Amino acid sequence: MPDFEALETELESKDANAFVHVGDRFDDSLRYLTGFSGPDRHYAFVYDGEAILCAPRLFCEQARKEFSGTVVNASDQTATTAGERAAELVSGTVLVPQEIPHDAAVWLEKADCTLESTDVVERMRVQKTETEIERIRAAQEAAQSGMARAETVLASAEIEGESLRWDGKSLTTEGLRRETNAAMAREGASDDRNTVIGAGKSCADLHFTGTAPIKRGETVLLDLSPRGPEGYYGDLSRTFVVDSEGGWERRAYIAAERAQDAAFDALSEGAGTVANTVHEETAAEIGAYGFRPDGMPGFSHSVGHGVGMSLHEAPSLRENRELEKGAVISVEPGVYDPEKGGVRIEDLVVVRENGFENLTDYPRSLVPTVRD
Amino acid sequence: MPDFEALETELESKDANAFVHVGDRFDDSLRYLTGFSGPDRHYAFVYDGEAILCAPRLFCEQARKEFSGTVVNASDQTATTAGERAAELVSGTVLVPQEIPHDAAVWLEKADCTLESTDVVERMRVQKTETEIERIRAAQEAAQSGMARAETVLASAEIEGESLRWDGKSLTTEGLRRETNAAMAREGASDDRNTVIGAGKSCADLHFTGTAPIKRGETVLLDLSPRGPEGYYGDLSRTFVVDSEGGWERRAYIAAERAQDAAFDALSEGAGTVANTVHEETAAEIGAYGFRPDGMPGFSHSVGHGVGMSLHEAPSLRENRELEKGAVISVEPGVYDPEKGGVRIEDLVVVRENGFENLTDYPRSLVPTVRD
Numbered sequence: 001m002p003d004f005e006a007l008e009t010e011l012e013s014k015d016a017n018a019f020v021h022v023g024d025r026f027d028d029s030l031r032y033l034t035g036f037s038g039p040d041r042h043y044a045f046v047y048d049g050e051a052i053l054c055a056p057r058l059f060c061e062q063a064r065k066e067f068s069g070t071v072v073n074a075s076d077q078t079a080t081t082a083g084e085r086a087a088e089l090v091s092g093t094v095l096v097p098q099e100i101p102h103d104a105a106v107w108l109e110k111a112d113c114t115l116e117s118t119d120v121v122e123r124m125r126v127q128k129t130e131t132e133i134e135r136i137r138a139a140q141e142a143a144q145s146g147m148a149r150a151e152t153v154l155a156s157a158e159i160e161g162e163s164l165r166w167d168g169k170s171l172t173t174e175g176l177r178r179e180t181n182a183a184m185a186r187e188g189a190s191d192d193r194n195t196v197i198g199a200g201k202s203c204a205d206l207h208f209t210g211t212a213p214i215k216r217g218e219t220v221l222l223d224l225s226p227r228g229p230e231g232y233y234g235d236l237s238r239t240f241v242v243d244s245e246g247g248w249e250r251r252a253y254i255a256a257e258r259a260q261d262a263a264f265d266a267l268s269e270g271a272g273t274v275a276n277t278v279h280e281e282t283a284a285e286i287g288a289y290g291f292r293p294d295g296m297p298g299f300s301h302s303v304g305h306g307v308g309m310s311l312h313e314a315p316s317l318r319e320n321r322e323l324e325k326g327a328v329i330s331v332e333p334g335v336y337d338p339e340k341g342g343v344r345i346e347d348l349v350v351v352r353e354n355g356f357e358n359l360t361d362y363p364r365s366l367v368p369t370v371r372d
Numbered sequence: 373m374p375d376f377e378a379l380e381t382e383l384e385s386k387d388a389n390a391f392v393h394v395g396d397r398f399d400d401s402l403r404y405l406t407g408f409s410g411p412d413r414h415y416a417f418v419y420d421g422e423a424i425l426c427a428p429r430l431f432c433e434q435a436r437k438e439f440s441g442t443v444v445n446a447s448d449q450t451a452t453t454a455g456e457r458a459a460e461l462v463s464g465t466v467l468v469p470q471e472i473p474h475d476a477a478v479w480l481e482k483a484d485c486t487l488e489s490t491d492v493v494e495r496m497r498v499q500k501t502e503t504e505i506e507r508i509r510a511a512q513e514a515a516q517s518g519m520a521r522a523e524t525v526l527a528s529a530e531i532e533g534e535s536l537r538w539d540g541k542s543l544t545t546e547g548l549r550r551e552t553n554a555a556m557a558r559e560g561a562s563d564d565r566n567t568v569i570g571a572g573k574s575c576a577d578l579h580f581t582g583t584a585p586i587k588r589g590e591t592v593l594l595d596l597s598p599r600g601p602e603g604y605y606g607d608l609s610r611t612f613v614v615d616s617e618g619g620w621e622r623r624a625y626i627a628a629e630r631a632q633d634a635a636f637d638a639l640s641e642g643a644g645t646v647a648n649t650v651h652e653e654t655a656a657e658i659g660a661y662g663f664r665p666d667g668m669p670g671f672s673h674s675v676g677h678g679v680g681m682s683l684h685e686a687p688s689l690r691e692n693r694e695l696e697k698g699a700v701i702s703v704e705p706g707v708y709d710p711e712k713g714g715v716r717i718e719d720l721v722v723v724r725e726n727g728f729e730n731l732t733d734y735p736r737s738l739v740p741t742v743r744d
Contacts (some may be wrong), residue, residue: 026398037565039579040684044469058673061577098475099414103489105474118477178558185553188546192566193409193599205433211599228564229581234433301430312412 001035001068002124007047010120016093018048019118022082022104028310029097029121031231037086044086054085054194083107097121105298126306126314127326132232133350136307136328137359139234140348142189143307144362147238148371149183150176150197150222154214154240155368162215164242173197173220174211180224183372189226189234194311196223203239203342206301216243219252219341225311233311235330236360237346240368251368252335254344255289259333260345260364263303270355271325279303279317282333297337304330307348328359373407373440375495379419382492388465390420391490393456394476395640400682401469401493403603407437414473416458426457457478469493497679498686499698504604505722508679508700509731511606512720515596516734520743521555521609522548522569522594526586527740534587536614542627545569546583552596555744561598561606563618566683568595575611575714578673588615591624591713596681605683607702608732609718612740624707624715625738627661631705632717632736635675642727643697651675651689654705669709676702679720699723700731 007019021028022045025038033045034053044054052076055062058120062280063071072085079085083104094108098117105115128136157164166170181191195209200218202210214220223237240254241249262285282303283293293300304317307328315327315330323329332346347360363369379391394417395402397410404571405417408424416426423441426449427434434441444457451457455476466480480487500508529536529543536543553563567581574588576583586592595609600675611628613621638650654675655665664670676689679700687699695701704718717733735741 037581040682058578062579064641067567096474099473101471102468102474102477103470105477115474174560178560181557181562182554185563186550188550190553190561191557192565193562193601199379207434209409229565 002032002053002129004047006120006124008049008183009294010049010095010118014093014095014116016095016116017096018090018092019120020086020090020100020104020108021045021097021121022086022101028231028313029125032125032309033067033121034067035230036063037231042082042104044082044104046086046089048090052089052091054082056082068189081107087111087113088301095120122314125308127228127324128308128328128350129326132308133302133326133328133359135230135232136234136348138357139189139226139228139232140236141234142184142226142228143234143236144360145187146180146184146191146195146224146226147222147362150180151238151240151368151369152372153179154220154242155370157174157242159243160238162217164214164216170213172211172213173199173202176214176220176222176302177209177210179298180222184224184226189228192225192227192233192311194225195225197221198342200341201338204296204336206336214242217241217245217248218227221342221344223344223346226266231309233307233309235307235346235348236362237332237344238364239343239345239366241366242368244366248337248340249343250366251289252291252337255286255291255335256333256343256345257364258289259283259285259299259303260331263331263333264356267323267331267349267356269352270352271323273323273351275315275317275319275321278331286333286335291335297339299333299335301332301334323351323353325353373646374404376419376423377491378496380421381664382467382490383419386465386467386488386490388488390418390462390464391467391492392458392462392472392480393417393469393493394458394473400685404497404681405493406439406441407602409603410424411675414454414476416454416476416688417592418458418461421464423610424461426454426461429456441450449727453479459483459485463635467492472743490614494686495678500700500722501698504680505698505731507600507602507604508606508720511561511598511600511604512608512731513606514556514559514600515606516732517559518552518556518563518567518596518598519594519608519734520603523612523740524742524744525551526592526614527742529586529590529614531615534589536588544583544585544596545571545574548586548592548594549581551627552594556598558598561600564597564599564605564683566595566597569593570714572713573710576668576710577650578708579655585615589617591715593716595716596720598678603681605679605681607679607683607718607720608734609704609716610734610736611715611717613738614740616738620712621715622738623661624663624709626738627658627663627707628664628705628715629716630661631655631671631675631738632703632719633657635703635705636728639695639703639721639728642724643695645695645723646683647687647689647691647695648695650703658705658707660727663707663732664707669711671705671707673706675705695723697723697725
């Protein structure tokens with residue numbers, strides 16, 4: 001559970017009595033606020049100087065173990081829905097995230113509360129504590145175990161003509177994904193259905209999850225974003241080619257490597273660096289290698305985003321604002337061509353007072369090596 | 373993508389022009405409606421006779437592959453947020469799920485739409501198509517692979533005094549969970565962080581996910597709910613005791629087995645069976661074995677719930693209404709005692725016209741056996 005200083009300040013500055021949010025276990029802000037891994041139905045969080053969780057029936061025990069504030073049991077309230085239960089506890093001006101479920105907002109309004117939306121939780125989430133950073137590092141280590149497994153499979157695949165065989169079968173992106181996810185599960189992390197593995201042309205479709213056979217000489221792009229037991233994500237991408245003949249993918253790989261180094265250079269001053277200068281330095285380096293720096297074919301996305309309790313959160317490296325110390329961001333330049341394939345290299349770093357710390361410890365190489 | 377007949381009928385009966393929902397990849401109703409595995413930010417679905425998905429930037433390619441309706445690209449709209457984008461496409465009376473994000477509801481109201489809430493999607497989701505049933509069966513098979521792995525580990529653990537050792541280490545619920553999750557990953561399913569493994573007294577805390585060493589003679593309760601690639605869940609529970617001395621856990625196990633058989637008997641007439649009679653028959657059987665049928669210590673939860681695109685969905689077996697054909701439900705009697713442990717046996721079945729089909733093929737036994 002975070003300290004609620006920023007929430008306290010927000011309540012004071014908006015002259016509000018309470019903050020309320022409602023959602024289920026898939027709401028990352030709620031999980032950040034409560035530490036409660038929760039049920040798949042709505043529950044309510046209330047902050048009015050005291051942190052309160054209106055726990056659903058059958059989940060009070062779990063809430064008491066995971067949440068260090070006050071747990072209100074369903075049987076102690078007359079209201080039944082999460083929004084109505086929160087409304088029983090508050091009055092006057094109430095701050096809510098704009099995405100609070102509509103029925104909860106309606107319950108609060110029926111109880112004569114005046115709602116005002118706030119993004120204070122998104123802002124609180126940017127600066128990670130050292131505990132949060134350790135959880136992200138652990139998730140990144142799980143991603144590294146998955147990557148090592150995938151790289152080992154690629155390095156030990158047999159080449160038969162244009163095809164790859166492994167473990168007596170044709171090697172497919174689906175087969176590689178299963179091996180990778182199993183390796184992350186063994187480290188206690190969930191793949192969270194985020195394991196993107198593209199091969200050849202499908203690498204250029206950024207979120208495509210295919211099942212196709214992997215061929216000799218084509219780019220294999222792996223983007224792993226496992227989630228650890230307390231809900232924090234890792235995020236790691238590497239690109240390999242089995243039996244590369246050089247050409248496009250080698251040029252693209254060198255451009256991505258140099259672009260990542262340019263991003264690291266831009267981050268070397270640490271907190272206070274303007275986010276979009278990191279993006280611009282990266283894009284310029286990709287442009288210097290003859291690839292389009294701002295679209296397809298070329299580099300078509302932002303160089304990075306915040307990672308924490310959500311896989312994508314603030315800050316974006318496209319924003320014209322200073323990076324805060326403790327922000328955890330991905331650094332992921334890529335070069336894509338729908339006719340040729342795609343290359344991306346992604347590390348996860350934390351912005352420090354006078355520099356940055358790379359939370360990733362995984363080699364960069366286009367040629368796969370046996371690693372486990 | 374489902375056929376939209378029920379949505380069409382709902383629009384007609386409420387004299388509405390359109391249905392709108394907004395959410396992210398974690399919204400199961402949206403995924404059911406669209407097949408889109410989506411991003412972790414909000415997107416909009418609109419139905420006005422035509423099914424429309426307002427896809428976020430960078431996700432149009434993926435949306436076109438996964439969604440068979442019309443994909444509207446962000447660059448073809450002036451609006452930017454998902455709710456505002458939906459509001460550009462509709463007018464008049466618009467049906468929305470009650471949990472639609474509040475900001476989306478506000479955008480629709482600003483565009484002079486009159487909102488009316490509907491539970492039509494929850495109702496549509498109850499009767500599964502054969503395609504959905506096959507996806508649930510595949511997820512249940514992944515759960516069975518995970519269970520076989522866990523059971524094998526328990527059966528092959530070495531007993532040292534009161535402790536269990538496996539693979540050179542003390543066997544813990546966390547270690548067992550990792551093995552189980554890796555086995556499900558190898559089958560292409562994600563554990564989805566749902567793998568509940570209790571040992572001894574923690575079995576009585578229904579959703580507790582511990583990391584404690586597993587001891588000889590205590591109940592080990594595994595509840596596995598993996599999610600398959602298209603988003604459908606399996607749900608399987610078994611309970612084992614290594615080197616049981618009989619007594620409480622054996623009585624509880626026999627009660628749970630007989631109670632599950634009683635539930636199957638109650639379901640044998642198929643569609644039209646009143647849901648809560650299944651619960652009552654099950655509870656009565658647990659009572660006949662001398663355990664409390666409606667609370668702790670004893671049987672403290674419902675005998676089952678719907679399973680599909682959500683792990684918990686309609687129908688509940690506590691409702692006083694007839695089961696529909698094609699409903700997929702868990703059948704999971706349990707007996708718990710915070711001083712002794714907990715036992716649960718859970719299969720997943722589909723309600724058929726004149727009976728039911730068990731989607732589970734996994735033995736029931738308190739004594740673990742090597743299975744892989």
